[in-house]
Amino acid sequence: MSCNACMVEEFRFEVKADGELNCRMFSSVADHLERKGVLVEAESDRFVLKEDGMRDFLDFCREHMEAECVSFRSVDDAWRPIAEAAEILDSQWIDEVIASGLVTCHAQPILNGDEEVFAYEMLARFYREDGSVIFPGEIFGAARKRGRLYALDRLCRMTAVRFASFIDKKAFINFIPTSIYSPEFCLKSTVQLANRLGVDPNRLVFEVVETDKVEDTDHLKRILAYYREKGFRYALDDVGAGFSTIELLSELQPHYMKLDMKYVQGVSTDSEKQKTAEAFLQQAMKMGSVPLAEGIETREDFEWLRDRGYQLFQGYLFGKPAPIAEKGRKVISKC
Numbered sequence: 001m002s003c004n005a006c007m008v009e010e011f012r013f014e015v016k017a018d019g020e021l022n023c024r025m026f027s028s029v030a031d032h033l034e035r036k037g038v039l040v041e042a043e044s045d046r047f048v049l050k051e052d053g054m055r056d057f058l059d060f061c062r063e064h065m066e067a068e069c070v071s072f073r074s075v076d077d078a079w080r081p082i083a084e085a086a087e088i089l090d091s092q093w094i095d096e097v098i099a100s101g102l103v104t105c106h107a108q109p110i111l112n113g114d115e116e117v118f119a120y121e122m123l124a125r126f127y128r129e130d131g132s133v134i135f136p137g138e139i140f141g142a143a144r145k146r147g148r149l150y151a152l153d154r155l156c157r158m159t160a161v162r163f164a165s166f167i168d169k170k171a172f173i174n175f176i177p178t179s180i181y182s183p184e185f186c187l188k189s190t191v192q193l194a195n196r197l198g199v200d201p202n203r204l205v206f207e208v209v210e211t212d213k214v215e216d217t218d219h220l221k222r223i224l225a226y227y228r229e230k231g232f233r234y235a236l237d238d239v240g241a242g243f244s245t246i247e248l249l250s251e252l253q254p255h256y257m258k259l260d261m262k263y264v265q266g267v268s269t270d271s272e273k274q275k276t277a278e279a280f281l282q283q284a285m286k287m288g289s290v291p292l293a294e295g296i297e298t299r300e301d302f303e304w305l306r307d308r309g310y311q312l313f314q315g316y317l318f319g320k321p322a323p324i325a326e327k328g329r330k331v332i333s334k335c
Contacts, residue, residue, distance in 0.1 A: 010050065010051070011050075011051040011074065011088070011092075011095075011146075012040060012048055012049065012050060012051065012074065013048065013049055013051065013054050013072050013073075013074055013085065014046060014047075014048045014072060014073050014074070015046060015047055015048075015049065015057070015070065015071070015072045015082070016045055016046035016070070016071055016072075016079070017045060017046070017065070017069060017070045017071075018045075018069040018070075019066045019069035021065065021066050022065050022066055022069055022070060023045065025064070025065065026044075026045065026047075029047075029057070029060070030042040030047050033047065033049050033053055033057065036053055036056075038050045038052050038053025038054075039053070051089070051092070054085060054089060055089055058082065058085055058086060058089070061082055067082055067083065068081070070082040072084075072085050074088065074147055077147065087145045088145055088146050088147075091142035091143075091145045091146040091148075092146070093128070093142070094139060094142045094143055094146055094148055094152070095146075095148065096129065097126060097128070097134065097139065097152075098148060098151050098152055098155055100129070101155060101159070102126060102127050102128065102129065103124050103125065103126050103127075103155055103156060103159050104124075104125050104127070104159070104163075104323070105122045105123065105124060105125065105159055105160055105163035105323075105324055106122075106123045106125050106321035106322055106323055106324065107120035107121065107122055107123070107163070107167065107171075107321065107322060107324050108120060108121045108123060108314060108319060108320065108321040108322075109314070109318055109319045110170075110172065110292065110312055110313070110314045111312070111313050111314070111318050112311060112312060112313075113306045113310075113311060113313075115318070117169055118169065118170065118312055119169050119170035119171065119172055119205065119312075120167055120169055120170075120171055120172070121171075121172040121174075121207070121314065121321075122160035122163055122164060122171050122172065122173050122174075123174075123321045124136065124156040124159065124160070124174075125321075126139050139152070140152070149176065149178075149179050150179045150180075150181075150186075152179075153175060153176050153179035153180075154179070154186070154189075156174070156175075157173060157175055157190055158189065158190060158193055160173040160174075161173065161190060161193050161194050161197070161199065161204065162193065162197065163324050164199055164203065164204060165197040165198070165199050166324050166325065167324065169203070170202075170203050170204070170205055170233075171203060171204055171205065172205045172207050172235060172256075173204060173205065173206050173207060174207050174209050174237070175206055175207070175208070175209065176209050177208060177209075177216075177219065177220045177223055178216075180219075180223055183222055183223045183225075183226035183227075184226065187223070187226055187227070191230050200231075201230055201231030201232045202231060202232075202233065204232050204233065205232070205233040205234060205235050205255065205256060206224075206227050206232055206233070206234045206235070207234070207235040207236075207237050207256075207258075208220070208224075208234065208235065208236050208237055208254075209237055217248055217251065220248075220252070221251065221252065224252055224254075233255040233256070234252075234254055234255055234256075235254055235255060235256035235257065235258060235292070236248075236249065236252065236254045236256070236257050236258065237258045238258060238260040238261075239257050239258060239259060239260060239280065249283065249287060249289075250287065253287055253288070253289070254287075254289050255289060255290065256289060256290045256292055256312070257280070257283075257284045257287075257289045257290070257291055257292065258292045258293075258294050258314075259276075259277060259280050259291065259292065259293045259294065259310075260294075260295075261294050261295020261315075262295075263276045263277055263280070264277070264293045264294060264295045264296055264301060264305070264315070265295055265296075265297060265298075265301065266301065267301050267304055267305065268298070268300040268301045268303070268304040269300075274304075277293075277305065277308065277310075278308060281308060281309055281310060285309070290311050290312060291309070291310050291311055291312070292310070292311070292312035292313070292314065293305045293310050293312070293313050293314070293315075294313075294314040294315060295314070295315050296313050296314065296315030296316075296317045296318070297315055297316050297317050298317060299317065302315075302317060
């Protein structure tokens with residue numbers, strides 16, 4: 001069994017219309033789309049068309065139909081106003097990024113208290129065919145609009161595993177829990193790739209992105225149980241004040257916990273941040289998790305956290321994300 005959401009398949013739109021005017025002209029519209037070769041199927045009040053015909057239909061709808069009474073959906077998504085289809089059409093470029101694998105990895109060092117490199121976080125960097133850079137916020141935003149988040153997350157995860165084979169330290173690899181339908185199917189290829197490249201599972205740490213936004217705890221537990229079963233480690237990212245995820249932390253027992261950078265930067269002089277950092281540290285130690293402070297930019301913050309008992313550190317103070325040479329020699333720049 002394979003997961004279709006992980007692939008970039010032809011985009012199709014299902015359109016339905018309400019209102020007397022729309023219904024009166026619906027059959028003529030469907031006939032026109034069929035003549036153009038973009039109609040997939042049609043019923044009395046709805047039709048499915050290929051993306052090639054959607055832009056033309058959208059323009060026609062705005063000019064001649066009661067657009068507020070026309071809605072669409074893609075695959076099995078919820079029905080949405082037809083005007084929102086433009087966002088999906090404008091994000092078509094992301095399909096080429098995913099299909100052509102226009103992504104590489106940069107690495108940012110994670111140090112221990114002796115300022116020795118313990119691991120690297122693998123960070124995806126995207127490029128268009130002309131070589132120009134696509135910022136992560138732009139590409140993930142487009143992926144969400146177009147329903148390609150699953151395929152994009154898989155591409156990033158597989159690329160990170162491949163680049164992890166070029167370094168000799170642990171590799172932290174981000175993943176979005178909601179992008180995984182079933183760990184047994186969606187993560188199978190990740191495990192196979194690691195095995196094929198000879199990467200020791202113990203060197204790979206899969207990092208949950210947006211820990212505080214996790215809603216389906218049981219689904220996340222199944223994912224992490226699968227990783228654990230295969231010998232991998234996992235981390236929770238951006239854990240912060242109040243521990244809104246306190247029950248989640250206890251249930252998941254993460255190998256690593258990252259303190260949100262907003263509580264790290266300036267912690268050496270901010271009493272409120274110090275309270276959060278100390279409470280976080282106590283919780284991590286209680287669960288047997290390794291506490292990691294990210295976003296460190298000053299030596300004062302680093303030393304304050306280290307002296308309190310934090311074990312791992314990440315931030316521009318130690319190094320910015322930098323390219324990884326694909327033949328085994330890592331290229332990491334110091335600030």
